Amino acid sequence: MKQPNRTPERADGREPREPREYSIGELARELDITTRTIRFYEDIGLLTPARRGQTRIYSPADRVRLKLILRGKRLGLSLAESRELIDLYNPGTDNNQTQLRALLGKIHEKRSLLEQQLLDIRVMQQELDEAEQRCLNAMQKIHNK
Template sequence: MSSQTYSISDLARELDITTRAIRFYEEQGLLSPERRGQERIYSPRDKVSLKLILRGKRIGFSLAECRELIELYDPTGGNQKQLQTMLNKIAERREQLEQQMLDIEQMKLELDTAQERCMQALEFTIKSQQVV
């Protein structure tokens, strides 16, 4: 692994996020930069962790799930356990999304039915007023 390090502003600029977001992930225990006085020094591992957090957020993982994946990171062991866990979480997320899509379709049908009933009731009300 490279001995390159990053400042908080380097990571923020490179990953297009705010320094505040990086500090938040640090407060949550997801990143652990070295400290030189007040300055935070991030390692390549921190950068990988941050990328994993951002990717996880984009696909709907919780911070706890991101933490679990970060803890499994093992560049020397080929990351098999991390990758298998990630695949399992992706399958779970996909299942959740499929269920949400079914729920949305059902809700749309119920909205269509409610709308149709309201339109019929309104039409009936207008016709009854015209008869009087």
């Protein structure tokens, strides 16, 4: 009886290393996104997988890049901003300080924007409260006539 294909266990008892290649379906399942999303990122040049015929083959670096794109999205970064930050990655040159400084700048920008939006929301709520009270007062005057 043939044994099912399994990744061999490592002699040191640790989990086996991650595969060196990923299919589009594997990445989509792992990251809980659609294959269409991955193809879109490829179409706009954020990902450049290798190809074997029509099959896309993603490397561990492609996987990391995709995870960074998704993290940037969660932080509110545009795809252009994510591309800019990812493209700053240059291992060995400055310990990625340039990339980290740029990311900190984006974080500060997003935080500042959110703080302004919160202030705008509070002002809008106050204006709505005042408008509501004016309406209620006007209705009360009409009712009392």
